[in-house]
Amino acid sequence: MVTTPQQTTADITYYVRTDGNDNNTGLVNTAGGAFRTIQKAINSISKHVLHSVTINVAAGTYAEDISFADMSGGTEVWLNGGTSYETAANFKVKSMTFYGVSNQVVVTGFIATSTTRVGFLINNSIFIQMLYCRISADGKTNSVGGFEASNHSGLRLYGCEASNRTAGIVSNQGSTVISRNSFGTSNNIGLSAYDGGTITKKDGQPAGTTNEQIDAGIITWGVLNPWGDNTIDTRPFAAMYMDAGGDVPLTAGVDKKLIFNGVHMSQKGVAEPSQGGFYAPERGIYELSVRVGFGITTSVTSGVATKIYINGVLNCTLSEGAITTALMGCTLNGNTTLVLNPGDRVHIYAVALHNSNVSWASQYTYATLARVA
Structure with a gap:
């Protein structure tokens, strides 16, 4: 029933x-x-x-x-x-x-x-x-x-x-x-x-x-990408260059902090020109891309390198090369992936075995930092 x-x-x-x-x-x-x-x-x-x-x-x-x-x-x-x-x-x-x-x-x-x-x-x-x-x-x-x-x-x-x-x-x-x-x-x-x-x-x-x-x-968060957004405009990113007005001298064997104080583009406050580097606004995986132009002030071949410091502590050697008397200069390009926490600061250093210099011109020395995940 x-x-x-x-x-x-x-x-x-x-x-x-x-x-x-x-x-x-x-x-x-x-x-x-x-x-x-x-x-x-x-x-x-x-x-x-x-x-x-x-x-x-x-x-x-x-x-x-x-x-x-x-x-x-x-x-x-x-x-x-x-x-x-x-x-x-x-x-x-x-x-x-x-x-x-x-x-x-x-x-x-x-x-x-x-x-x-x-x-x-x-x-x-x-x-x-x-x-x-x-x-x-x-x-x-x-x-x-x-x-x-x-x-x-x-x-x-x-x-x-x-x-x-x-x-x-x-x-x-x-x-x-x-x-x-x-x-x-x-x-x-x-x-x-x-x-x-x-x-x-x-x-x-x-x-x-x-x-x-x-x-x-x-x-x-609603879209299927690693950033939790679907627009480039809200993603942490910055492109910076050295606006030094002259080449930066390097003392042999001494790590020199490079001051990136020119800003091509910055989102979410990643560019920090007052500190000469980058600032991480949120936790994530970031890709750092760096180009540094070197010149030599002596007549000998000199090894050169770029290094990455996070919060004032050496993180890694990014790239290495040599300036020869024939070339009288070189450009080092390097990329690396960094895991950054909110508030982390990233700076780029240069070092040479002999007295050298870093070219300040933006076409030679610039860097970008972007969150990729």
Whole structure:
């Protein structure tokens, strides 16, 4: 005997209260009209949803592993608890699972308490939105996550918390997760994307011992490049030259700091002409390219080299060469990759075995620094 209609015929609102009864109709927000369990309200929804369905839940503890399963249609289902992160603490469930749901389901303001199950699991479901939902019960010892989208599912999180879990937010098996203004602490892994899963993040995110873990997946700010942007104009970069007004003398065997005080181009404050070098505004992998022209003031062959200093400490010898009496000069070109932290300063030095000089002209001596990852 079929007790639940197979498709909706009009918009409907169900009510759930801790003093309700599952033998009620669920249609009236009183103890004598509301359901006692959230699962009863979900089970009362037609499998084919063509109209808006709303489930309004009163504050309380609902010791339920809630399941949305095999639901189709083109309209929304709304599961309403708290209206903020703070009030979500008053709407307790054990866990929530979505499987085979093609409707958009919007869940607002619930806290999951299970230590043995994924707090909010979305499997084979097109698009679930979760606002101000929380999971902070310790599931690390049971290897369970906070929010997980699996098997080509779509999940959007806003203002959600995942703490004390094996992984705070997980996307796998071709799923897509959008996470905005989310947070959490004490996870083993903050964000995990694997087996084709994608997490697009904005603003705060759950933290962990490992903040992000990627295994054949993608974690991005919204574009698929190493810089987290899709415009050249916002990428750290600078091109500088020596505007010394004359050649720079080198004393034999002494490293000489070259003052790059002319700026061809600078973005995000990378050029620092007052210090004669480059400044890293953010952590990343940078490529440094340097060209230095040398001349000789003696009649002997002299070895010459360029060196890179970071924060006043020698990092590497960039290039080496020789000035011969026949050539009476040479130009050294060099490139290197540097891992820089915010606030790091990069300077270029020159050294020669005999008294020499460095040509100040920009066509001979210039340098560029660009963040590449």
